[in-house]
Amino acid sequence: xxxxxxxxxxxxxxxxxxxxxxxxxxxxxxxxxxxxxxxxxxxxxxxxxxxxxxxxxxxxxxxxxxxxxxxxxxxxxxxxxxxxxxxxxxxxxxxxxxxxxxxxxxxxxxxxxxxxxxxxxxxxxxxxxxxxxxxxxxxxxxxxxxxxxxxxxxxxxxxxxxxxxxxxxxxxxxxxxxxxxxxxxxxxxxxxxxxxxxxxxxxxxxxxxxxxxxxxxxxxxxxxxxxxxxxxxxxxxxxxxxxxxxxxxxxxxxxxxxxxxxxxxxxxxxxxxxxxxxxxx
Amino acid sequence: xxxxxxxxxxxxxxxxxxxxxxxxxxxxxxxxxxxxxxxxxxxxxxxxxxxxxxxxxxxxxxxxxxxxxxxxxxxxxxxxxxxxxxxxxxxxxxxxxxxxxxxxxxxxxxxxxxxxxxxxxxxxxxxxxxxxxxxxxxxxxxxxxxxxxxxxxxxxxxxxxxxxxxxxxxxxxxxxxxxxxxxxxxxxxxxxxxxxxxxxxxxxxxxxxxxxxxxxxxxxxxxxxxxxxxxxxxxxxxxxxxxxxxxxxxxxxxxxxxxxxx
Numbered sequence: 001x002x003x004x005x006x007x008x009x010x011x012x013x014x015x016x017x018x019x020x021x022x023x024x025x026x027x028x029x030x031x032x033x034x035x036x037x038x039x040x041x042x043x044x045x046x047x048x049x050x051x052x053x054x055x056x057x058x059x060x061x062x063x064x065x066x067x068x069x070x071x072x073x074x075x076x077x078x079x080x081x082x083x084x085x086x087x088x089x090x091x092x093x094x095x096x097x098x099x100x101x102x103x104x105x106x107x108x109x110x111x112x113x114x115x116x117x118x119x120x121x122x123x124x125x126x127x128x129x130x131x132x133x134x135x136x137x138x139x140x141x142x143x144x145x146x147x148x149x150x151x152x153x154x155x156x157x158x159x160x161x162x163x164x165x166x167x168x169x170x171x172x173x174x175x176x177x178x179x180x181x182x183x184x185x186x187x188x189x190x191x192x193x194x195x196x197x198x199x200x201x202x203x204x205x206x207x208x209x210x211x212x213x214x215x216x217x218x219x220x221x222x223x224x225x226x227x228x229x230x231x232x233x234x235x236x237x238x239x240x241x242x243x244x245x246x247x248x249x250x251x252x253x254x255x256x257x258x259x260x261x262x263x264x265x266x267x268x269x270x271x272x273x274x275x276x277x278x279x280x281x
Numbered sequence: 282x283x284x285x286x287x288x289x290x291x292x293x294x295x296x297x298x299x300x301x302x303x304x305x306x307x308x309x310x311x312x313x314x315x316x317x318x319x320x321x322x323x324x325x326x327x328x329x330x331x332x333x334x335x336x337x338x339x340x341x342x343x344x345x346x347x348x349x350x351x352x353x354x355x356x357x358x359x360x361x362x363x364x365x366x367x368x369x370x371x372x373x374x375x376x377x378x379x380x381x382x383x384x385x386x387x388x389x390x391x392x393x394x395x396x397x398x399x400x401x402x403x404x405x406x407x408x409x410x411x412x413x414x415x416x417x418x419x420x421x422x423x424x425x426x427x428x429x430x431x432x433x434x435x436x437x438x439x440x441x442x443x444x445x446x447x448x449x450x451x452x453x454x455x456x457x458x459x460x461x462x463x464x465x466x467x468x469x470x471x472x473x474x475x476x477x478x479x480x481x482x483x484x485x486x487x488x489x490x491x492x493x494x495x496x497x498x499x500x501x502x503x504x505x506x507x508x509x510x511x512x513x514x515x516x517x518x519x520x521x522x523x524x525x526x527x528x529x530x531x532x533x534x535x536x537x538x539x540x541x542x543x
Contacts, residue, residue, distance in 0.1 A: 004367075027336060035336065042367055043402070044336040117335065155335025187526060 003039035010051040014058075014164065018139055020050045021162040028052055028164055030073055033100070033108035034116040058111070058166050061085055070168045072111025076123075077102070079110060088172040091179035095126040095197060098181060101189040111165045114150070117157045117220070120191040122183065124151060125221035129197040129213030132170045138163035151220035176208075177201050178280030182272040183215070186259055192216050193260045194268040196224075196248070198276035200231065207234050207241065210277065217252040217269055226250040227273055238278040245274030283398040286416050288423040291390050292430040296380045299389040299430050300355050303378060306347060309359070312425035314418060330363065332418065339402075340366045348375075355380040370401015376419075391427070395419050 011017040020026055027046035029035050030053060038044040052058065058073040061084045068084055070092075079085055079096035086093055099105055099113070099122050113123040114134065127134075127147050134145045138160055145158060152158050159165060173179065183195040195215030201208045210231035212224040224247070231244035254265035292299060302308060307321045313330060320327040324347040331340045343363025350357050356379035364371050374397040383390040397415045 038336055041402075044338065045367070046336070153334075155337065 001040055001042050003036075004042055004045040006039075006046060007048045008051065009048065010054050012054060014052075014055055014137055014166070017050055017052050017055065017164060018137060018162060020048065021164070022139075023048050024161070026050055028115070030109045030112040031075065031107040032112075033104045034112060034118065034121075052164060064169070067169050067171055070110060070170065072114075072165045072167060073109050074111075076105040076108045076110065076113070080105070089130070089170050090173070091130065091181060091197060091199060092123075092126055092170065094179065095122045095181040095183075095195075098122055098183050098192075098195075110168055114168065115157060115159060115165050117151050117153075117155050119151075119154065119219055119221060120216040122181070122192060122195055122197075122215055125195055125213035125215040126181065126197040127168060127170065127213075128221040128223055129199055129211045130170045131211070132168055134165055135167035135169060136163045137166050142166075144169075148223075154219045173199065174201075176203065180276040180279035182276040182279070184268050184272060191259075194254070194265050194272060196269065196272040196276040198273065198280050200236075200277055200280035202236050202281065205236055207231050207236050207277075207281075210244070210280075212248065212273055212276070214248070214252060214269055214273075217249065217254045217265060219253070222252050224248045224250070224252075224269070224273060231277060236281045238274070238281075241277040242274060245270055245277060248273035283396065284415055286395045286397065286419045288393040288395070288419055289390060290423055290427040291383055291388050292427055293388050294430055295386055296355055296382050296389045299380050299391065300352075302430055303357055303380065303391075304347070304350065306345070306359075308429065309426065310345060312422050312429055314421040314425065329366070332414065334414075339368070339370075341372050342366050343372075365401055368401055370399065372397070372399045374398070374415075389430075391423075391430070393419070393423055 009020055011020055017028070021028065025046050026048040027035065027044070027050065029049045029051050035044070039046075052073065055073065058071040059078075060071045060074060061078075061082045062069045062071075063084055068088055070079075070085075074082075076096040076099050080093045082093070096105065096110075099108065110123055113121050114127060117124060128151070130147075132147045134147060134150050136143050136145060136159055139162055143163070150157050150159075177199055178201075179197075179199050181195065181197050183192045185192060192215045194217060197213040197215070199211040201210075210228045212227050212231075214222045214224055226247040227244045227250070230247050231241055234240040234244055249266035249269040252266070252269065254260075254262045254269070256262045260268070306324055306326050307318065310316060310318045310321075310326045310328060315331045315333070316328055317330075318326055318328040326345045327343075328345070329340055329342045331338055333339075341363035343361065345359055345361035348358045348360045356377060359376045359378070360373075361376070362371065362373035374395055377394045379392050381390045381392070382388075395415075397419075399415070
């Protein structure tokens with residue numbers, strides 16, 4: 001199908017973009033990689049598309065001391081190639097490389113992926129594991145939202161309808177942090193059946209700290225808190241971490257769908273967490 | 282794709298009062314979140330319901346009718362059915378609600394049993410998502426109904442149901458008080474569908490006239506549990522093709538494994 005009729009505007013400034021969103025049926029479009037399929041299937045029919053693609057200030061990665069500030073319009077391709085991200089936040093590059101296919105990655109943006117909040121998307125679980133802070137701009141000004149408060153449900157974030165995500169702030173990971181993104185797919189370039197974003201800090205042959213974000217184990221990206229707690233202090237070997245991996249699916253509510261049943265997803269979460277943690281070492 | 286859902290809640294009004302409200306189709310209809318009432322014709326309500334999750338929205342247009350009423354057992358059956366306005370799908374539901382005295386007759390236990398059936402695009406999403414979406418809708422309906430029934434205990438049920446005729450200040454004031462009281466006395470209601478702590482979004486309509494006559498204010502229900510990822514995963518042709526290919530390769534692999542005796 002082709003999309004239902006809509007009006008289109010491409011504001012030249014962030015302020016005019018926010019003003020355009022005052023219309024209740026307006027929707028932001030950036031790369032369009034999540035929105036266009038919905039439009040084409042006529043599952044969404046906003047009457048006004050606000051194209052923020054021209055706001056070049058929202059693109060790019062900046063070094064901010066202990067953090068990296070990633071502009072919301074940075075494409076997934078740029079995430080995989082950026083030297084700052086490669087050096088300080090490799091998990092993001094590794095996960096971005098698994099998103100869909102090159103054509104999608106060249107247009108899809110990190111801001112769009114996070115705002116769309118598909119629990120099967122890869123980037124939400126990654127920023128969740130990174131304890132990132134999302135910065136949004138609205139009519140009332142700038143607002144910083146910790147990632148734990150950002151995703152509220154399927155396709156739903158705590159962004160107001162007239163707010164635009166402008167920046168993602170991630171902490172720089174030191175050399176003692178290992179990372180891995182394990183994604184199980186039915187076919188290449190497919191959505192994740194289950195994905196695990198893992199970070200582990202090594203110290204003296206033990207795991208000092210672990211962070212595990214799960215893709216597609218619930219309506220929002222989920223931190224495997226029980227597994228993280230069990231991993232802390234464990235010996236930094238595959239066997240040492242096996243007990244932690246077994247707890248990966250606690251407090252999750254994986255969906256039952258065409259790709260996999262819920263209990264298979266639980267099994268996948270445990271196995272993939274084990275692999276991801278081992279790969280961090 | 283059909284499913285059954287059960288809800289129950291207690292309201293601090295006696296069964297007879299709750300019963301009067303339950304019979305008033307025009308008053309129950311706005312309790313359905315995201316619903317707009319277009320026309321009330323005796324026992325039949327014509328209207329629309331908009332279900333919205335994130336950017337995705339589905340609108341159904343149809344009717345809700347009282348199919349049965351049993352005064353002795355204080356139970357009603359409402360049958361609703363509608364068609365998608367922008368698609369080929371349908372949705373229908375049968376709700377059986379019954380009242381029983383509680384707390385020695387001062388309160389009422391309302392039990393609802395809902396059978397829901399969905400066809401078309403949403404039905405492709407799979408049981409899990411549809412049940413969640415349907416369940417959330419029914420929970421909100423139950424919550425709104427509970428709030429409305431409790432609110433009436435403050436304003437007086439008889440006065441509220443007379444609003445249909447009266448457009449006068451006293452009628453409007455009473456109806457206006459009812460929604461306000463409903464908001465305040467929301468705490469009085471115990472709803473034990475699947476625990477839904479947040480206040481119902483569609484009710485009470487702020488304008489007193491919304492309680493009186495159609496059309497009520499349209500509020501799209503921002504249903505949180507949704508169909509989004511399911512849509513994107515199931516409907517997009519590439520994904521469907523991918524799944525078909527996976528099935529095929531799995532079958533071929535299984536067949537070749539059998540042949541090689543593994």
